[in-house]
Amino acid sequence: MGVEAKPLPYDLSNLTVLIVEDSLYMHSLFSSMLKIFGVGDIMVCEGGHEAMDLITVTQARRKTRYINHIDIVLMDWLMAKGDGKELMKWIRAHEKDEIRFLPVVVVSGYTTDIITATARDMGAHEILVKPVSAKGLAGRICSVIDHPRPFIQAPHYFGPDRRRQALPYKGQERRVTQSEKIRIEDVKTEW
Amino acid sequence: MSKQNGDTSPQDGGVAVRLFRLTNRLKKKITKMRKPDDTPGFLAPEAIAEADALITELCEDCPAAMNKHFKALVAAWTKMRDMPDGAERKEQAQDMFTVAHEIKDISALCGYDLVSYFAESLRDFVAGTELKLEAQRVIIQAHIDALNVVLKQGIKTDGGAQAEELKKMVKIAIDKYR
Numbered sequence: 431m432g433v434e435a436k437p438l439p440y441d442l443s444n445l446t447v448l449i450v451e452d453s454l455y456m457h458s459l460f461s462s463m464l465k466i467f468g469v470g471d472i473m474v475c476e477g478g479h480e481a482m483d484l485i486t487v488t489q490a491r492r493k494t495r496y497i498n499h500i501d502i503v504l505m506d507w508l509m510a511k512g513d514g515k516e517l518m519k520w521i522r523a524h525e526k527d528e529i530r531f532l533p534v535v536v537v538s539g540y541t542t543d544i545i546t547a548t549a550r551d552m553g554a555h556e557i558l559v560k561p562v563s564a565k566g567l568a569g570r571i572c573s574v575i576d577h578p579r580p581f582i583q584a585p586h587y588f589g590p591d592r593r594r595q596a597l598p599y600k601g602q603e604r605r606v607t608q609s610e611k612i613r614i615e616d617v618k619t620e621w
Numbered sequence: 622m623s624k625q626n627g628d629t630s631p632q633d634g635g636v637a638v639r640l641f642r643l644t645n646r647l648k649k650k651i652t653k654m655r656k657p658d659d660t661p662g663f664l665a666p667e668a669i670a671e672a673d674a675l676i677t678e679l680c681e682d683c684p685a686a687m688n689k690h691f692k693a694l695v696a697a698w699t700k701m702r703d704m705p706d707g708a709e710r711k712e713q714a715q716d717m718f719t720v721a722h723e724i725k726d727i728s729a730l731c732g733y734d735l736v737s738y739f740a741e742s743l744r745d746f747v748a749g750t751e752l753k754l755e756a757q758r759v760i761i762q763a764h765i766d767a768l769n770v771v772l773k774q775g776i777k778t779d780g781g782a783q784a785e786e787l788k789k790m791v792k793i794a795i796d797k798y799r
Contacts, residue, residue, distance in 0.1 A: 439665035444650050452719070453726045455686060459679060463672040467664055501647055510719050531643060561730045564672035568664040575648055576661040581641035591640075615639050 440575065446471040446488075446498040450481040450505040450517060451537070460504060460537075463567055471498050478512025481505070482520055489528040500532065502574055507538040507545060514538075515552065522553040522588050530588070531581060533574045537562065553589025555579070583617075680731035684775065687727055687736060691772055694720045698765060702758060717761075718747045724768075735776050735784050739768045742791065756798040763794035 447469050451457040457474050464472050473488075475481040481503070488500050503521070507514035514536055524530040535556045536549040549557050556570040579590040648657040697720060701713035721744035728736035743764040750757055767787045770776075776784060 437660070437663075439668075440651050440662045442651060442664075444653075445647070453723050455679075455723065456726050456730075459676070459730070462675055466672045466675065467668050501650065508722065510715060531641070533647070560726065561732070562676075564669045564676065567672070568669050572662060572664060575645075575651060576659075578643055578645045578647065581643065583639035583641065585637075613637050615637060617639050617641050 440468075440572070442468045442571075443470040445469050445501050446473065447502045447504055448473045448475065448481065448484065448488075448500045450475045450478065450503065450509070450514070452476045452506060452509040452511065456506070456537075459562070460567075463562075463564060467568065467571070473500065476511060477509045478505075478514065478517035478520070480511065481517055482512070485521070485529055485532070489526060489532075499528065502571065503532055503534045505534060505536055507536055507549060515548070518549065518552045518554060533578075533590075535570045535574065550592060551587065551589075553587075555590050676730065683727055683731040683733065684772075687724055687733065688772060690720050690724045690727070691768060694724065694768075695765060698761060714747050718744055721747065733771075733777050735771050735778065735787070736768065738788070739764055739771065739791065743768070746795070759798045760791075760794050763791045767791050 447464055449457050449460045449464075449472065451460060451474070457476075461472050461474060473484065475484055485500060485503075488497050490497075503517075505514045505517060518534060518536070521532055521534060522530055533555045534553065535558055536554040537558045537560060538545050538549065546557050546559075555574050558566055558570050581589065582591050645657065648662075649655065651662075694717060697713055697716045701710055701717065704710040704713060721740045725737050725740035725744055728734075728740060743761065746760055746764070750760075767790060770787060771784075774783075778784070
């Protein structure tokens with residue numbers, strides 16, 4: 431019987447992560463942690479507005495030798511120069527698939543359920559609540575890589591499928607739209 | 622490019638929901654495999670331990686960093702305190718918001734819960750108030766006094782009689798003058 435190969439940890443050297451964080455202390459911490467994790471290219475913006483400009487350039491369809499496509503956006507929620515909400519809205523409403531399908535991890539200092547729910551309902555893939563731990567950050571990155579949820583485009587939502595698992599529900603039916611009225615259309619993308 | 626946002630209007634009475642099944646580009650890129658399997662991956666435990674050690678190391682400098690930002694907070698407040706209502710004061714309030722946010726982030730990261738509590742409260746107050754001068758003075762001063770005591774005495778936890786007393790002091794100021 432052959433010896434089973436030991437699984438190897440992810441090599442993130444091909445990955446480009448954009449950090450959008452206005453706190454100097456926090457973005458240098460995130461930057462250093464990602465470097466330790468082996469992320470190949472780390473970009474930093476101090477606010478949502480700067481991030482929009484950078485993402486527009488990096489995600490341009492034609493890839494150049496000098497500019498990498500951003501693979502994951504790690505963004506703070508509360509920032510002075512363009513907050514996370516504004517950036518999230520811009521990303522998910524963008525006409526380019528390279529931008530609107532970007533995986534986003536929201537980092538929030540707010541521990542309230544309202545912020546978590548808002549970020550999720552605006553299309554965040556993962557939410558990381560401060561204080562940040564190395565295990566927490568690593569877990570969110572692995573989750574984005576391992577579980578690429580399909581995107582849903584509904585009348586009031588565009589973003590990754592918010593249902594992580596389908597469980598039977600025994601309570602009262604509260605959905606506004608009945609399932610027989612929903613027409614699911616599978617769309618293939620080049621992205 | 623796929624269909625644009627917002628064109629999910631029902632045409633036959635039903636609600637159109639589009640489901641985009643994307644290829645796992647990230648896993649392909651990382652594993653360099655054309656068809657990577659679904660096995661969940663992981664990051665090297667040594668890297669996670671090293672990153673945690675980095676947080677610990679950063680937290681050793683935390684008191685100095687918090688004090689540095691607190692000085693900036695007091696300076697912004699001193700400048701703003703006697704300014705007449707207007708654009709310049711709002712700009713100064715924005716500076717206070719940023720510094721309080723920074724103090725909140727650093728303190729929360731390193732477990733200084735009481736500092737984090739007051740910094741967050743101050744940040745939210747500065748962001749949410751209509752900046753009515755008199756009320757603002759008392760409430761901001763109460764926050765700054767509380768932060769001063771906590772930082773000087775190096776109180777780390779969120780509990781204890783002194784912590785409760787300080788929280789009560791700020792709450793009274795907020796309730797009375799808001």
